[in-house]
Amino acid sequence: MRTSVLLVEDSDDDAALIARVLSRFVRIQFDLTRATSVAAAREDLRDHRYDAILVDLGLPDSDGLASFTEIYSLASGAAVIVLTGDDREELGLRAVELGAQEYVVKTERAYQLLPLTIAHSCERQRHHVEIEELTSALANAVDAIATLDASGSCIAVNPAFQAVLNYAPNEVESTPVLDLVHEADRSRAGAALACRGMEELEVRMVRKDGRIVPVQLSVVARARGRGHFCFVRDLTRxxxxxxxxxxxxxxxxxxxxxxxxxxxxxxxxxxxxxxxxxxxxxxxxxxxxxxxxxxxxxxxxxxxxxxxxxxxxxxxxxxxxxxxxxxxDDRRGRVDINAVIEACCNIAFAEIRHRSRLVKDLKAVVPALGSEAKLAQVFLNLLVNAAHAMPEGDVERNEIRITTKQQGRAAIVIEVADTGSGIASSNVGQVFDPFFTTKPRRPGMGLAICQATVTAHGGEISIRPRDGGGTVVHVVLPTLEAELAENPLGAQTEGAAHQRRVLVVDDDPLVLRSLTRVLARDFEVASARNGREALDLVRAGGTFDAMLCDLMMPELSGIELHELLERDDPELAKRTVFLTGGAFTGRAQTFLEAVGQPHLEKPVDLKTVRELLMELSHTPHSKHASAKWLGT
Missing domain, CATH: 1.10.287 (Helix Hairpins)
Structure with a gap:
């Protein structure tokens, strides 16, 4: 075993004695380096690291604890041992308080024990460094960590604990950790704390603001029955x-x-x-x-x-x-909200018929823009929730009323009202939180998913108690007209000079960006990364005077897009220039010959592209697609 030692000692006699003692020790080979002053030690420590440093407190350029303090600041984790001819115990103890591993009074007996003193000091220093590293790692861990005493109360927590549960460290000191666990899970968490080894379980904890957080709780017993370490991982995401x-x-x-x-x-x-x-x-x-x-x-x-x-x-x-x-399929298009609700009522009627009357008052007339399947999931969930809020067997007294109405031409308001058990006012602010539920064995995700879906559609959802008992869920969704008003792709400006509109479709992002950038000098350009996106733009009300379209794309090729446009927007189908990479399938060759429309091989001549698009768009599109898809 080798141990490197820096001796900071100006006395030649003491240095020789120390070197002789260390060289005679058999079990450890000491590699000894000497510095005769603080300045020399400072210079040496810039380039070298040592396991231990022996510092005399009486040096030519420094004296007393000042010598130790400067050397200690440069030690880089080495064990620092103080050598002194002053046998005052207070001086040695003060050095230990400042970080010295040991102090040695210069006597013959102490010198004989110096090899073991150095060995023990190095071992203690290694443990000290490991503890510091572990403490730093725990303090900066992503998981929340709490140290508990034998009674299960928190005696220390790391910053992540505050992030997960929103408690400052001083707010949970001396608090039993079980008080932070949801009451329904406390018995299981308590059983884990009673174990002497390691236990891992999923429980719900309650934040300072009352929100419920699903966590993975790992409980590890501390040594000699002194309590536990609790590791808390947030499972919300x-x-x-x-x-x-x-x-x-x-x-x-x-x-x-x-x-x-x-x-x-x-x-x-x-x-x-x-x-x-x-x-x-x-x-x-x-x-x-x-x-x-x-x-x-x-x-x-x-x-x-x-x-x-x-x-x-x-x-x-x-x-x-x-x-x-x-x-x-969650692609967006024109959605008849009344039709979607009628379909949901048909599906949910088996849950409703034995619990309540179902009253529909559907007066919305302007369609929405969205995913029919996703919105159907929202309304079905609300209808089933309303049904489950009422017991079976009292149909005449109970009612579920679902209404739709216009809020101008820009929004549709949907309300689902029931005469069920209602919701406590204290819970109104939590009903959309993930995992909040008042129903046993239910995950509590339904309304959270509803809120996420409605928000993704640019809408709002809220819940309130119903006058006379029960609950009202209020949903507001933007209409297709409102979407088109925000995105002028689908609406022409009255009285304004017509600017030619071109749709560029290509699955290669670099080609798409470059064509869009170049053509923007002469056209109002919209871009789509595949045929499906292009079709959605047209169906959402976009009106284009010409289209530049890649022929071969992985999701809805140019051929398939053309076939759909012949039905949905035949004029745009006739105003299309196709791009090819030079590779033709038999179907592609037959298609291009059949349609008789211009096609260009990549890399294209931009002047030719501009001329073709100018020629195809020389007159405005005669029929606005928005009128068709709005149903007007």
Missing amino acids: QKLVEGKLASAAAITAVGSLATGLAHEINNPLAVVLANVEEASRVTADLESTISDSAKADFIELRAMLDEALSASQRVQFIVRDLRAFACA
Whole structure:
């Protein structure tokens, strides 16, 4: 074992004696370096590191504790041992208080023990450095950490603890950690604290502001029964992701089930509908031939056929609506809010029918811009929540009322009101928090996801008690007209000189940016990264005088986009210039020959591109797509 030592000693006799003592010690090989002054030691320590430093307190350029203080500041983690000819104990103790590992009074007996003194001091210094490093790591850890005494009370916490639970360190000192755990989880957390080893569990903790935080709690027993260390990891983000994944998985499963049901049900249902309709037609023709004595039975038969037809059509609508709701496609387009709510009412009616009357007052007339599937999930969740707020069996006394109305032409207001158990005023501010729930065995994610979806659509959602008991959920969504007013792509300015509008579509971001930049000198340019985005722009009301479109793209190619535009916006389909990378499939070659529209190979001549687009856009687009998609 080798130990490097710097001796700061001006006495040649003492230095020689120390060197002789250290060289005779067998178990440790000491590599000794000497400096005769503080200045010499300072110079040496700039370039070298040592395991231990022996400092005489009486040096030519410094004296007393001042010598130690300067050397200690340069020690870089070395164990510093004070050598002194002054046998005053107070001086040695003061040096230890300032950071010395040991002080040695210069006597023959002390010199004989010096090798062991150095070894023990180095070991203590290593432990001291490790403790400092560990303390720093714990203080700066991302996870919240609390040190508990034997009674389970906090005696120290790191800064992350404040970040997770919003308590300052002095606010939780002497506080039992179980007081910070949600009351429903305290018994499990208490059982973990009773263990002597390590326990790990998921619990809910309560922040200072009352918010509930899901955490992973790891409890490690301290030595000799002195208490525990608690490591607290915030799982909020993880649980949000898990909730969204679970929701997506459930929707996917419902979608698969709905698709299978549609396949299995629609074929026999078509036969039932056809036969019932035909039976209704035949009985109508036979009505004049029925005798008076059989009239009553015949009328009853007609009523039965009408009921069978109505019920069969209801099955058809439910399967259709279920498939629409379960669709994972969250692309945005024109959404008829009333139709979405009707579909959700059909799906939720099985939960509602035994609990409450359902009243619909749907007066919204302007469509929204959004994801029909995502909004359907919001309204279905609100309807099911309203139904579960009321017990079964008292249908006449209970009511769920869902209304839609216009707030000018810019917004749609949707309200879902119920006469159920209501919500405590103290909980109103928490209902949209993730994991907040008053229902046992429910994750508490439904309203949080609703809020996230509505916010992503540029809307607002709030909840309030209903006069007379129950709850009202208030949702405001912007209309398609409001979206187009904010984005003038889809609306022309009255009386303004027409500027030619061009849509550039390419999946290569560098090509897309460069073409957009160059063409912006002569056109009002919109860009899309693939055919799907381009189609969404058109369907959202965008009107373009010409389009420059890559032919081969991974998501909705130029060929497929053209085919859809021939139906949705045939004039824009005729005003398209295609770009190719030079590689042609048989289908692409056939397509270009069939449509007879200009196409250019990359890299393109920008002058040619400008000329083609100028020629195709020389007259404004004659039909605004916005009018079609707004339904006006």
